[in-house]
Amino acid sequence: MSTKLFRSAVTAGVLAASAASVLTPATASALSAPLSNARITEHFSLTAGQTPENIAMAPNGDAYVTFAEARQIAEISRSGAVRILATLPAPEDSVETTVLGFPLTTGIVRAQDGTLYFLYATGTADLTGVWRLTPGGRPQRIAALPANGLPNGLALDPSTNTLYVADSVLGTIWSVPATGGAPTAWSTAPQLASAGFLGANGLKIHDGAVWVTNLDQGTVLRIPVLPGGHAGRVQTEATGLTGIDDFAFTGHGDQLLAALNGPSEVALVQPDGSHSIVLTAADGLSNPTSVALRGDTVLVLSAAYVTDQDPNLLTARLND
Structure with missing residues (x-):
């Protein structure tokens, strides 16, 4: 599948399901009350393959992102300077073999010592x-995953030094030792x-559980981590989130902000599962892929996979 065909699949499979909501006045409004001061702070290059897929934050406010189509890991400083840390080797076989039609870097997390996974x-x-990429080091594969899958969301549980990986094609969450x-x-x-x-x-560790989204189903799921590290019964925490990608907890219990890729929206999801749209394409979103927080600042990456316009980093203020 070529990149063009991938974009067509997203358009048909995700945007069609959400077309009615995109056209309603409620979702076309510039901003909802929980967020303010939305603005684009970084514009990336489509021609260079700078389609930002995922984000991890450092304590000093720097952000680490994956540029999916460029196969790169980049650092974005608080001042906006972009530095490419690594470019992954291209497959020797020139045939496009992933379900999306191209090799891509996806989920990223940062450990306390600065190591990037x-x-x-x-x-x-x-x-x-x-x-894995250690500070000043070179990228190294530490665990093989099935070639016929699509490892996508990634989270690190520092209490057990365990990485969790969401595979979007195989419908599997893998666990991998961080070593x-x-x-x-x-x-x-x-x-x-x-x-x-x-x-x-998308995948996160929160309050003793693995939380994961399902893009096709439009759901947020919670899977408790049982004693011994085993997976508990899946609980559906929210539904009706068309094209949901990655997400971030706001720091208010189970409340979270979720990127809705196809509709170019961000939803604020409450602990009871209800949600409201708080950012739209009118604010500059262009197929958002992931969300992160730096204090009360919300960072949203847009990859422009379907729009083909302006992959960017948008920031907004999360109001109390």
């Missing part, structure tokens, strides 16, 4: 998996499966 999907067995080694299928619950395109997507 990130995911790379190529459709080839020699490169697909979990990678490296063989992955374990931690959960293959049916709620993680796709409905024809992409299933399990």
Whole structure:
């Protein structure tokens, strides 16, 4: 599948389902009350493949992002300087083999010591998996993942030094030791499966559980981590979130902000599962992929996979 065909699949499978809501006055409004001062702070280059997919924050406010199509890891300082830290090797086979039609870097997390862990999907067995980049070092694959899958969301549980990986094609959450080694299928619950395109997507560790979104199903799921590290019963926390990608907790209990990729929106999801749209394309979103917080500042990445216009970093203030 070429990149063009991938964009067509997203348009047909996600945007069509949300077209009615995109056109309503409620979602076309510039901003809802919970957020203010929305503005684009960084514009990225489509021609250079700078389609930002995921984000991890450092204590000093710097951000680390994956540029999916460029196969790169980049650092964005608080002042806005962009520095490329690594470019992953291209697959030797020139055939486009991932379900999205191109090799891409996806989820990224930062450990307390500054080590970056990130995911790379190529459709080839020699490169697909979990990678590590230590400060000043070179990228190294530490765990292989199935080449026929799409490792996408990534989270680190520092209490157990365990990485969790959401596979959007295989409908699986993998667990991998942060030191490296063989992955374990931690959960293959049916709620993680796709409905024809992409299933399990964004992933976070929060309050003793693994939280994961399902793009095709438009859901937020919670899976408790049981004693011994095993997966508990899947609980559906929110529904009706068309094209949901990655997300971030706001610091107010289970409240979270979620990127809705196809509709170019950000939703504020309450602990009871209800949600409201708080950012739209009118604010500058262009197929948003992920959300992060730096204090009361919300950072949203847009990859422009379908719009083909202005991949960017948008910031806004989260109001109390």
